[in-house]
Amino acid sequence: MTLHKNHFSMTVIAASFLGPSLTPNEDMPWREDDLPQDCDELVQKTLGQPMRRAGRFIKMVCSGAAACLQKVPAELLAGKKTGIFLATGLGNGDEILPFITQVFLHDGGFPRPNQFANSVSNAAAFFLARQCGIKGVILTLSDEELSFESALWLAESYLAAGDIDLALVGGCDVYTPTVDEYRDRMNAHADNARALPIGEGSSWLLLGAPEMDGPGEIFAVEIGSDAVRPDAYIQSAAFAEQLSGLLETAAGPLARRAQNRLLLPGFRVRDAREAAGGPGLLALHDYLPHCGIHPTAAAFGLARALVQAPSSVLFHFNSSATGKPALVAAATK
C-alpha cells in the first residue's frame, strides 16, 4: 500500500475537547436521546456573550475553539500569524435545513437574509476568525470521516512553508435533525461502523513549530491509498510494522520518552479489543463512548488523549467508509 506520509513535528500548544455533554474538557454523562442540547449556556461561558443570530454549528465551532485558546496566555498569540483549519464532515446542516425548508414551504418566498449568510459553508470559520481577530489562512475542509486528518495534513504544510506561525485546527460536527438521518448522512451503519450512539463535538488543537513548548506533539499523519478492512488491518502485522516504522523514523522527543502506547480507534473500527493485545502491543484508549459517533470524532479523541493521557504515544486509526486508512501519531509529555 502506498502511504501518503506527512512526517513532521508540530508542537501541541493547547488542546481542548468538547462532546455532546457540552462540558469542555470534562467527561460527563450524556444520552443520544437528549441531543441536541441547548448550547447557549456554553456560548456564554466560553465567549462571555451570546451569539443570538448564529445556529448551533457556528456556536459550537466558536465555543470549542475558544475553550482551546483560553488555555494559552494572550501574549502567546499576539503578533503571530495564526491559521484556522476547520474540519467538518457534514458542515452547518442546522443552518441549511431551516433555510431550505423555508424556501420550499413558501414556494420560493424570501427567507431571512442572515439565515442564508449563516448557511454558507465557511460562515462558521468566518465568525471564529472574527472572534479571534485572525486574518489570512482560514480554510474549511470537509472530507467526511477523514476531515480532521486532512486538516492536520494541510495545516502542517502551511506551518512548514512559513505562511503561518500557529495553526488552530479543529473538528466540529453537530447533530441534525434526526438520529436516522444523521447516521445516514455519515454512512454509519451496522456493517461499517461501531455500534454506539451518535454524538457531536467541537475539539481543537493549537499547533506550532517543533521548537515551541507544549503538552504534546503531532509527529505524523499517514493516509493510505488502498482500501483495508479496518478491524482486520489493526490486528495485522502490516499495521504493527507501520507503527514501529513510525516510531523509528518519525518519533519526536516526547514519543521517544513516552511510557505508554495507546490505540485510539475511530468509529469505522467496529471492534478494537483484539488489536490492543495484538502485534502492536497497544493499550486501548476508547474515547468514542464519551463523544459518540460523528465525522470529526477523531478531533475529540486526539484532543482528549492529549489532555488526559500523560507520557503516551497516541495512535489514532480510522478509515473512510470505502476503507481508506488514516493514522495520526501524537505524543504527550
Add this chain to the structure above:
Amino acid sequence: MSRGAVHIRGWGAVSTLGWSAAESARNLISGLVHEAAICSSAHLIHRNFKAFEIDFDGNPMEKSFAMIDAAVSEAIERAQLSQEEIAESCLLVGTTGGLFIRNEFEFTESARQNPDKELPPISCRNRGPGEVTQMIANKFGISGMTFTLSMACVSSSHALVAAAGLLQQKKIRRAIVVGFEPLLNMTLHGFASLLLYDSDRCRPFCNMRSGMQIGEGAACIILDEKAAKTTAENQYTLAGGYLFNDNSSLTSAGTDGEMVKTVVQEALRRADIAPESIVAVKAHGTGTRDNDLSEGRGLAKVFGAKMPPVVSLKGAVGHGLGAAGAVETALWLSCLEEGEMPRTFGFSEIDPEIGFAPSVENRSAPAGAYLFTFFGFGGTCTSYVINKE
C-alpha cells in the same frame, strides 16, 4: 504559499457555453453567448430566476455526474495522464453545495409524484461536500490525498492556490483540482434574499449593474511539478498565488478596494511579476454593486493609469460560485490556446466610482502573465498569476 512556478498540464470544463472548455472558449470568442434565462430543470421551484443553465437530457443528478465526468475526462485527456499518474495524484475539490442537489431533486420528485399528499419537510441526505470528492476519486481511480475546500465562491480558486503550494513544497507530485456547482434552489433564493440577484442580466463593472446571476459549471485543472506531456499547444505555469481571508464582513470585501489591492499585490510578489508586466486581468466581476466597486478600486490602486485589459466572464457564463475559479481558469486557458482573450459581456456604461471600463472586445492573447482574481462570502480572496509561455 507559492514559491516558484507550477506547470498546468491539463484542464477541462463544462459551462453554459459548451460541454468542454475548448467548445466553451470557441463560443465565447465567437460571441455565441446567451443571456441568462428562465430555467427548465425540474428541481427548480421558482420559475422567475434567470440563470445560466446547462442543457441536458436527464435528471439533475445524472446531469451533475455527467458534468463532472466530462470536465475531468477532458482535463485528463489533455494532460495525457497514464492510469498510474492518475492514481498517484492528489485530488482537491472546491465546492460549496457538493451533492446537496440530491436533497432538492428527491424532494421535488417526491412532490411531483405525490401531488395530492402533504409532504414532510425536506430532508438532508447528502453526506457533506466531501461526498463528491470521494465520488470523483472512485470514478477515476485517484488514490492520493483528497481535500475538499468548502469556501463559498472561492472554493476552487483557493483549492488551486493550495494545490500549487503543496506542489512547491514537494508534498505532492501532481494535483487534480476540480470545481463543481450545480444550480440549486438554495443558492438562487439565498442570493435573492440578500438582494444580490439581478432579475434582468449580469452587468459586470457597469454603472447599470444591480446584481449577480448564477451559472452552473464543473471544471478541472491538472497541476504538475514538472512540464510533462500535454496536448496543449502552449506551456502554461501557475507562477504564484495568494489566498487571504478577512474578518471584517461576512458578505462584503469592503468597498475601498484596500483588501483587493493587498491581495493582488501579494499574488504578484509571489509570482515575481511587476504590475506593468500583466497582459490582462481575468477579474471576478460579479455584477453586484459592492463587489465590482471593491474590485475596481483595488485594481485601480494596483495598476494606476496603466490598467491592463480587464475581463469578467460572469456576463457570459454566470457566477459559478464554488466552481468559478476552476471554470473561469479553464475557459481562459482554452481562449489562450485559441490565441484570443474574450470580451466582457453585459457592460454598457462606465461607473464613475470605478473609473474604467472592462474590455468589451476580443483581443489577441500574447505570451505573458495573466492575473486572476476571485472573492467571496466570509471575506475570502484569491489571486494568482498564470504565464503563457
